Amino acid sequence: MSETYPKTADKIAVQVTTTVNEASRWSTGTTELQSTLAEVLDGFGLRVGFSSAYVKGVAVQLMTSGKVRLDFRNHRERLELLDYEDILTPPQAIKLLDDHLALHGNKSAAPPMRSDMTQRIMIQPPDPDQNNR
Numbered sequence: 001m002s003e004t005y006p007k008t009a010d011k012i013a014v015q016v017t018t019t020v021n022e023a024s025r026w027s028t029g030t031t032e033l034q035s036t037l038a039e040v041l042d043g044f045g046l047r048v049g050f051s052s053a054y055v056k057g058v059a060v061q062l063m064t065s066g067k068v069r070l071d072f073r074n075h076r077e078r079l080e081l082l083d084y085e086d087i088l089t090p091p092q093a094i095k096l097l098d099d100h101l102a103l104h105g106n107k108s109a110a111p112p113m114r115s116d117m118t119q120r121i122m123i124q125p126p127d128p129d130q131n132n133r
Contacts, residue, residue, distance in 0.1 A: 003091040009038035009100040013082040020075045040079060041100060056097060063093035
């Protein structure tokens with residue numbers, strides 16, 4: 001049975017909070033931007049490659065828990081769904097990502113993963129109070 005999802009990636013609103021690393025210390029200044037899941041996936045896919053397992057891991061974590069934090073060398077990004085009713089089951093999240101990439105992801109134009117690039121993704125455990133939202 002094929003999994004379905006209620007909204008496409010371009011209809012799911014995401015809050016992106018970026019904190020920049022200045023002189024080896026995390027600054028207190030942050031930039032907040034409201035975007036769509038489609039824009040977030042496309043931007044992240046261009047940075048690390050659309051076929052990367054990291055893109056799928058980030059998308060599934062965001063869509064199943066409602067938030068994810070990504071630590072890069074010079075900045076940190078926190079992605080959070082603006083509407084927690086957009087949370088999906090893992091099969092629905094994978095189907096949403098696969099369908100989005102099939103329609104919008106140009107995998108041949110994605111830059112190859114550089115061997116000198118260090119990846120670190122920390123998956124946060126679910127918030128026990130999340131069920132109360």
